Amino acid sequence: MLDLVYTPFAEYEFMQRALVGIIAIALGGGPIGVFLMLRRMSLTGDAMAHAILPGAAVGYLMAGLSLPAMTVGGLVAGVVVAVAAGLVSRFTALKEDASLAAFYLLSLALGVTLVSLRGSNVDLLHVLFGTVLALDDNTLLLLASISTLTVLALAVLYRPLVLECVDPIFLRSVSRAGTPTHLIFLGLVVMNLVGGFHALGTLLAVGMMMLPAAASRFWTGDITKMMLASVLIGMVSGVSGLLLSFHVELPAGPAIILSAGAVYGFSLLLGREGGLLWLAWPGKHLEA
Template identity: 75%
Template sequence: MLYDLLIEPFVAFDFMRRALVGATALALSGGPVGVFLMLRRMSLTGDAMAHAILPGAAVGFLLYGLSLPAMTIGGLAAGFAVALAAGLVARTTALKEDAALAAFYLISLALGVTLVSLRGSNVDLLHVLFGTVLALDDATLLLVAGIATVTLGALALLYRPLVLECVDPGFLRSVSRAGAAAHLAFLALVVINLVGGFHALGTLLAVGMMMLPAASARFWSGDITVMIGVSTLVGMLSGAAGLILSYHTGLPAGPSIILVAGGAYIASLLVGPVDGLLWRLVPGRHLEA
């Protein structure tokens, strides 16, 4: 019974195995990135950047159709352009970076949907917005795996300055000039991970594999290393469980994965040992004389 429910879909169907590999690669790279986004209070920045890649991907779609290289290059160019533009506006005007990102993200989302609609059908628009995790080919899997490899390698090199900037940015600025370079490199990692997630989950759901597992991990530990491990594990389990849910119910695979990750977040919010809601109901020990 358990074999038919949990294992048989991946044994019987190649597209399920491909989807599982893709979701696992996204969790391996998106989990750590999401933790640092959360700790740096940049969660909404990740969401804004996910929408920012849409116009570039849409231009690639207009020129070459559903071409992996064209949509990837277009998404990367648009993501980096929006990140640089928002930073420039924040540094040269009175507008804060979060407000600048919000403005650019709304413009990007509207522009991207309009561009796709000029040539594509509703099916193409749904592909761009919500992805096709059950239709990953070899090239897309190699891209996602390559992004995961680059991300993990880069985070290993940037780990100390990123942690210091989360804990005490003032101290990092006083002892090193690596903070600005680490910040820019981290933004680049966010963009490339969103582009990888875009091909599997679409522009609207790509950030979900970053932020929901990371938010869940926050309720299980206060240690950054442990949070990264928990976030990655939650992402991997959400990917597998979401695919199984989709297979047995007929629900769309991408939204099913994000719904499972959302369920993990709600469960962590309730029962997580670090400030979970139910733990607050347990009376604490009073100091004894």
């Protein structure tokens, strides 16, 4: 049994690189997903994941499958869509969720169209679903840098982020940090989605943010523990998904997200904080 787990990572360099990349994504994306969930912005993350596609596609048209070009393009597109959706919701009668939905649909259609103009079906699949088993040194360095910057930024912004989740009105009454914190947080969301895009593609990148975060909510109500649990769940999902892909010959990206989904289902059923089993039988025999 141990050989099934150890051998793929010990003998194959592409599995080692994929493992390092997934760990980096889990370290940065897990805590971001927790705050997205607590701020009721889970679907915002999904919309932003698709918003980066046109920028990445423009980078692809200009320089091919170039890491710098697609990264810069994705970052610019994500920031533009976030700002545009905010301005639409601020100056019109349309709410932010509706404006994000509109931009999300337009971004997805535009991005797929741009990639199709030059690339083959293989290139389109690369953009949509990523190539986690083909990460090079530059991509791993990018993922590690994004993860490090995210952890440092969250450490600095932890208090205002938590306050904004719990009582945003109180935060606005005692400090002017609310708006800058929100904008920096959206920037971190875009950065982590761009990093996840290179490994898992635009359609699956948000999965490593939201599924571990949602699963962690069923095990603890403490935000710090929730962040740690989401990182751990993301890492476990990444390892199990890579092993599933290796042994059963499944696409690696979808296998990782399916593994995260399995952990979410397990947590939904057995989690101590609102799991279905604990809600159905809340008696003392289930208490620690």
